Amino acid sequence: MGRQPDREARVVLAGRPNVGKSTLFNRISGARRAIVTPTPGTTRDVLRHAAEWLGAEFELVDTGGVYGASADPLQKAVAVQGAAALDAASVIVLVTDGRDGVVPADEQVAAHVRRTGRPVVLAVNKIDDRRAEARVEEFHRLAVSPVVPIAAEHGLGVGDLLDAVVARLPRGRGARAVEADAAPARGTADLAVAIIGRPNVGKSSLVNLLLREERVLVSEVAGTTRDTVDARFTWHGRGLRLVDTAGMRRPGRVARSGRIESVSLVMARRAVAEADVAVLVVDAAEGVARQDAAIAGEAEQAGCGIVIAANKWDLVKDRGPNYAKQFDGEVRAALRFAEFAPLLHISARTGERAPKLVARVVEVAAARARHVATGELNRFVERVTRRHPPVSPDRRNVRIKYAAQVGARPPTFVFFTNVATRFHFSYERYLRNRLRESFGFEGSPIRLRVRAGRDSREGGGRR
Ligand code: GDP
Ligand code: GDP
Numbered sequence: 001m002g003r004q005p006d007r008e009a010r011v012v013l014a015g016r017p018n019v020g021k022s023t024l025f026n027r028i029s030g031a032r033r034a035i036v037t038p039t040p041g042t043t044r045d046v047l048r049h050a051a052e053w054l055g056a057e058f059e060l061v062d063t064g065g066v067y068g069a070s071a072d073p074l075q076k077a078v079a080v081q082g083a084a085a086l087d088a089a090s091v092i093v094l095v096t097d098g099r100d101g102v103v104p105a106d107e108q109v110a111a112h113v114r115r116t117g118r119p120v121v122l123a124v125n126k127i128d129d130r131r132a133e134a135r136v137e138e139f140h141r142l143a144v145s146p147v148v149p150i151a152a153e154h155g156l157g158v159g160d161l162l163d164a165v166v167a168r169l170p171r172g173r174g175a176r177a178v179e180a181d182a183a184p185a186r187g188t189a190d191l192a193v194a195i196i197g198r199p200n201v202g203k204s205s206l207v208n209l210l211l212r213e214e215r216v217l218v219s220e221v222a223g224t225t226r227d228t229v230d231a232r233f234t235w236h237g238r239g240l241r242l243v244d245t246a247g248m249r250r251p252g253r254v255a256r257s258g259r260i261e262s263v264s265l266v267m268a269r270r271a272v273a274e275a276d277v278a279v280l281v282v283d284a285a286e287g288v289a290r291q292d293a294a295i296a297g298e299a300e301q302a303g304c305g306i307v308i309a310a311n312k313w314d315l316v317k318d319r320g321p322n323y324a325k326q327f328d329g330e331v332r333a334a335l336r337f338a339e340f341a342p343l344l345h346i347s348a349r350t351g352e353r354a355p356k357l358v359a360r361v362v363e364v365a366a367a368r369a370r371h372v373a374t375g376e377l378n379r380f381v382e383r384v385t386r387r388h389p390p391v392s393p394d395r396r397n398v399r400i401k402y403a404a405q406v407g408a409r410p411p412t413f414v415f416f417t418n419v420a421t422r423f424h425f426s427y428e429r430y431l432r433n434r435l436r437e438s439f440g441f442e443g444s445p446i447r448l449r450v451r452a453g454r455d456s457r458e459g460g461g462r463r
Contacts, residue, residue, distance in 0.1 A: 012086055025062040030051075058090070058165075089118050091119045093161070121148060137406050140374060140406065148161045148164055190232065193242050194244065202283070206309070265294055276409065277365050279307050282311065288331050305410075370408065372439050380438055388430060393424050411446050
């Protein structure tokens with residue numbers, strides 16, 4: 001899949017002493033060579049070890065005690081070696097200690113690392129500790145993104161960290177730093193898709209079609225919730241997992257009783273909890289109902305990407321050219337929760353536009369995993385607030401000092417403001433729409449949070 005970086009790929013761990021570089025080095029390389037001790041600066045040598053993640057091979061380098069401020073005569077030699085290692089890096093992992101928050105030494109290392117112009121991933125370590133967990137957002141101040149919380153000692157988050165690293169490794173010729181995770185951040189992991197909707201809209205038919213179309217029903221695997229059944233297939237080399245398809249494989253197995261509505265809601269809730277993207281199937285011949293909106297709401301709340309499939313389009317095709325427009329308008333009005341979701345007209349019976357549906361699902365999953373670099377996001381904030389300054393619910397004026405994307409899947413943004421407040425709902429809507437427009441989050445919910453920001457810029461200066 002072209003994910004193989006060249007053999008010269010070099011991933012360098014940098015950070016002040018005692019943040020956990022050696023521990024991380026050992027965790028990734030499986031080596032036991034670095035000495036881990038609680039005394040700052042005790043890991044002195046620059047260590048190298050071959051490592052591999054999801055088929056991508058690279059050399060892992062620990063800069064050791066480069067940034068230790070010690071009287072050690074070896075220190076100078078190590079610093080020189082370490083600086084050379086940074087300059088030769090394909091990707092730098094800046095390691096910090098979440099328990100301590102951002103300290104001046106982190107800002108110094110960050111400044112140094114940024115000057116190399118190399119792609120950087122910021123690891124906030126020791127989040128097994130509650131104090132660290134609460135401070136992760138603070139690290140966005142270092143103007144390095146993405147920020148990945150980890151606990152090197154326990155292996156927590158290390159997979160996410162390596163996903164981000166590998167996505168930034170050069171791939172053969174024309175190597176470039178990847179700003180946005182346009183590629184699925186989960187690497188080769190399956191994309192989990194929930195097919196949800198009211199009874200009789202054609203969910204089972206769609207599942208059967210997708211599995212038959214591909215003729216590569218790889219396996220039926222047990223879902224992560226007991227008594228669920230997932231079906232797996234590949235599409236252009238990408239693995240997709242249809243979650244919770246029990247009772248769907250054969251059309252008509254779902255009982256059509258009075259209890260049915262709540263049953264489909266419960267099934268949807270269960271499926272979206274596990275899914276990256278939900279395909280909300282609605283009936284093009286019958287139109288949308290209140291139940292469709294409730295089901296869409298489940299997907300939105302779970303933070304799933306959403307694609308709306310208006311199924312049975314074969315039945316309404318000959319209703320004239322205005323029908324599509326009118327129908328789409330009704331869907332949009334009824335499914336306000338999912339206004340960001342692409343809408344497709346499909347037929348599970350004829351197979352029309354089923355490939356397009358899968359393509360959109362994959363695109364939405366990528367959009368949902370996207371990361372906006374901190375610098376770019378703050379230029380965006382300047383631009384949109386100049387046009388429309390934020391307002392709080394009581395219509396006070398608010399100033400956004402700084403913003404950061406603190407998470408993906410779904411994209412989550414924190415806006416640090418001059419006063420503790422919330423934004424007026426119309427302003428949140430404005431921000432979401434502009435974010436979508438500027439960074440292409442089509443089909444993904446966007447989470448916004450507002451925090452009163454302490455002045456975080458003193459001492460260290462970002463860029
Ligand atoms: P280095 O100087 O940056 O190489 O840091 P080390 O890897 O030597 O780790 C410094 C200290 O932090 C050691 O006592 C480690 O056991 C501890 N440490 C490393 N990773 C974690 C973690 O994920 N959680 C906690 N709680 N402690 C960690
Ligand atoms: P589910 O309850 O949502 O799983 O719906 P089913 O897949 O069982 O489909 C309900 C009924 O709609 C069945 O009689 C299907 O044959 C029919 N159906 C499903 N998809 C289409 C379609 O694209 N066009 C037409 N005309 N009928 C469909």
